[in-house]
Amino acid sequence: MGRATAAALLAVGVVLTAVAQVLPLYSSSYTGGVEVVVRAWGTTIINKPGDWPAGELSPTYGIPLTVTAVIAALAIAALAWRPEVARYAALGGALAQVGALGVLVALVMSERGHAVGQKGASFDFGIGLVLLVVATVVATAGAVGLQREAA
């Protein structure tokens, strides 16, 4: 894989990660029309019942994802003048995103298990999660490609 191809893959990963952050990661529906929609920067509860627990169960998953995407973007920017630094930054950013995504997928699968087990509840994976998985795979391929290109 050439440097341009690897950099392009990394760039696609960055863009997809950015887009994924505004789209739903998953949603679960419950009786009474209650729907919980989880995005990277917050959770929206539609038709929230009066007895809904106080406080916000709304982790900002977007923070680590933004950091990893920024590292990957900086790696692309640094390719022209510090290629060795760019290669390490690309590898670090992409693999950090793999780790962050691993935790997110574990949480989503747990939530799915809880929702599917409840009577009258349903669960849907969101397009944001799909994009995030694709982004992470593509960015990792680009980062690995940059290492091979260096050899």
Next chain:
Amino acid sequence: MSRRVQAVVALVAAVALALWGTTRTLSYLSIQFGLDQPRSEFFTTAWRTNFGGPDDPHSPLFGASIVAAALLLVVALAWPKKGKKLALAGTAMLAGVVAMLLVYLENAIAFSRDGNLLVDPALRAGYGDGIWFLLAAVVVAVAGTVLHPTWD
């Protein structure tokens, strides 16, 4: 002690800390639902969540990602020629796991506390020592990666 030996020691320590961290408590909630009730203890590790009684059958398996990152560090140890890059990859992955865990746990702990203060104003909720083992693993893994002598 040579730089290579220092790197090996640090990476082995990082793997051990990370794996040990998966077995320890990441967060907990200790609450009393009534004056005449016994105190209830809830906790989360990287492998199981317990709300009292049997474990939650849908516990999030954070440990899988931690083990995968630790495996990358082991491969870095076993393959010295590519060791530095593999160590970087494993360290970055572990850092990503811990960063996302912190984001999740911080919110979950606040939610547990805020949502139950009316039930038990004296409740206790916070991080367990598992998160400190994982953070230590990241720091030691960074040291191991920096100390690793083989750039290629």
